[in-house]
Amino acid sequence: TIVCTIHQPSSEVFSVFDSLLLLKRGGETVFAGELGDNAREMIEYFESIDGVAKLETDYNPATWMLEVIGAGVGNSNGDKTDFVEIFKASAHFERLQSSLDQEGVTRPSPSLPALEFSDKRAASELTQAKFLLKRFCDLYWRTASFNLTRFAISLGMGIAYGITYVRTEYETYSGVNSGLGMIYMITSFIGLIAFNGLIPIAYEERAVFYRERAAQTYNAFWYFFGLGVMEIPYAAASVLLFLIPFFPTVGFSGIGAFLTSWLVLVLQVLHQAFMAELLVFLLPNLEVAEIVGVLLNLLGYLFSGFSPPASALPSATVWLYDITPMKYSTAAFSAVVFGDCSSDGDLGCTRMTNVPPSLPENLTVKEYLETNFLMKHSEIWRNCGFLLLFVVIFGIFTLLAMRFLNYQKK
Numbered sequence: 001t002i003v004c005t006i007h008q009p010s011s012e013v014f015s016v017f018d019s020l021l022l023l024k025r026g027g028e029t030v031f032a033g034e035l036g037d038n039a040r041e042m043i044e045y046f047e048s049i050d051g052v053a054k055l056e057t058d059y060n061p062a063t064w065m066l067e068v069i070g071a072g073v074g075n076s077n078g079d080k081t082d083f084v085e086i087f088k089a090s091a092h093f094e095r096l097q098s099s100l101d102q103e104g105v106t107r108p109s110p111s112l113p114a115l116e117f118s119d120k121r122a123a124s125e126l127t128q129a130k131f132l133l134k135r136f137c138d139l140y141w142r143t144a145s146f147n148l149t150r151f152a153i154s155l156g157m158g159i160a161y162g163i164t165y166v167r168t169e170y171e172t173y174s175g176v177n178s179g180l181g182m183i184y185m186i187t188s189f190i191g192l193i194a195f196n197g198l199i200p201i202a203y204e205e206r207a208v209f210y211r212e213r214a215a216q217t218y219n220a221f222w223y224f225f226g227l228g229v230m231e232i233p234y235a236a237a238s239v240l241l242f243l244i245p246f247f248p249t250v251g252f253s254g255i256g257a258f259l260t261s262w263l264v265l266v267l268q269v270l271h272q273a274f275m276a277e278l279l280v281f282l283l284p285n286l287e288v289a290e291i292v293g294v295l296l297n298l299l300g301y302l303f304s305g306f307s308p309p310a311s312a313l314p315s316a317t318v319w320l321y322d323i324t325p326m327k328y329s330t331a332a333f334s335a336v337v338f339g340d341c342s343s344d345g346d347l348g349c350t351r352m353t354n355v356p357p358s359l360p361e362n363l364t365v366k367e368y369l370e371t372n373f374l375m376k377h378s379e380i381w382r383n384c385g386f387l388l389l390f391v392v393i394f395g396i397f398t399l400l401a402m403r404f405l406n407y408q409k410k
């Protein structure tokens with residue numbers, strides 16, 4: 001038995017159904033019963049009512065039915081005739097009441113055992129996980145407008161930044177600051193692409209999740225798991241598309257530095273994606289989620305430790321600096337390319353020229369990074385760990401919001 005809702009189907013589809021429950025606006029019943037061959041019983045019922053126009057030859061009975069009760073494009077007499085009261089006085093209503101009045105239908109039956117379920121959900125945990133992973137895999141694959149767009153933007157951004165900063169001299173004071181500004185902007189933009197792209201998709205899925213949670217179709221954990229896991233390969237691919245043209249063009253080198261930069265930016269994208277999911281399930285609507293997201297990102301940009309530099313932040317705002325995810329992604333990425341001084345040829349060992357009088361002479365890039373911005377090469381993996389921690393924290397709160405909050409109004 002299949003129970004489903006339909007809205008003005010074709011005559012071929014309509015003839016497939018055996019029974020029909022037709023409701024008018026407000027949820028009152030105007031017909032319930034067997035349709036008969038080619039909907040003949042339903043047609044004869046409505047044609048027997050005074051004032052109802054006969055069904056024309058080859059006309060769709062589903063369209064005619066809606067027009068008769070005033071729910072179609074052509075409102076024939078829906079406002080003049082009380083179809084609810086007519087149905088209550090019909091033989092169809094009597095048959096409906098007699099079938100509902102049986103034991104075991106709307107009231108318990110002493111001859112039938114109580115209906116009990118051994119599990120809260122029909123499907124096992126493994127089955128739920130498998131189906132939801134496949135479902136979100138299909139969702140991401142079919143949402144080309146999102147994924148192809150962010151791939152194209154990532155690739156284009158890598159080429160644009162590469163061309164803009166090609167042949168930048170990282171030996172000078174202005175060159176180093178220019179390079180750090182580049183890192184800061186990249187870290188900001190690549191995360192913002194993920195946030196702005198994912199938040200409307202997550203909001204659309206929220207309505208589906210509420211409906212399926214009410215029916216106990218899936219565990220909230222597996223729904224969250226499927227949505228989160230499917231973001232990882234796309235985040236990794238988009239960052240890779242950015243770094244391939246960008247990294248060598250701006251003068252950076254080393255496979256180790258490339259892979260570490262890739263990991264840092266992937267974590268940056270994931271923390272923004274999980275923050276988008278959290279705001280969608282935590283807040284009542286899409287507009288509020290987007291506004292709060294903009295506010296949080298603005299605070300992140302302000303307290304990332306680049307502008308103003310971390311060493312110049314007022315003591316009263318240091319706690320904001322410490323809890324800002326952007327701090328850790330910017331510091332890690334900057335330290336990878338500018339903070340390494342393991343050999344003489346590394347950028348971190350380069351002594352800066354054209355240094356202002358406020359800074360000591362013979363200052364290396366690594367020392368400048370550590371004293372002015374508090375970004376240390378030795379803390380790269382610590383910063384990656386904090387980024388991963390933010391991803392986990394956002395994930396936990398998203399799961400709690402999915403489990404206990406519901407903004408569905410009907």
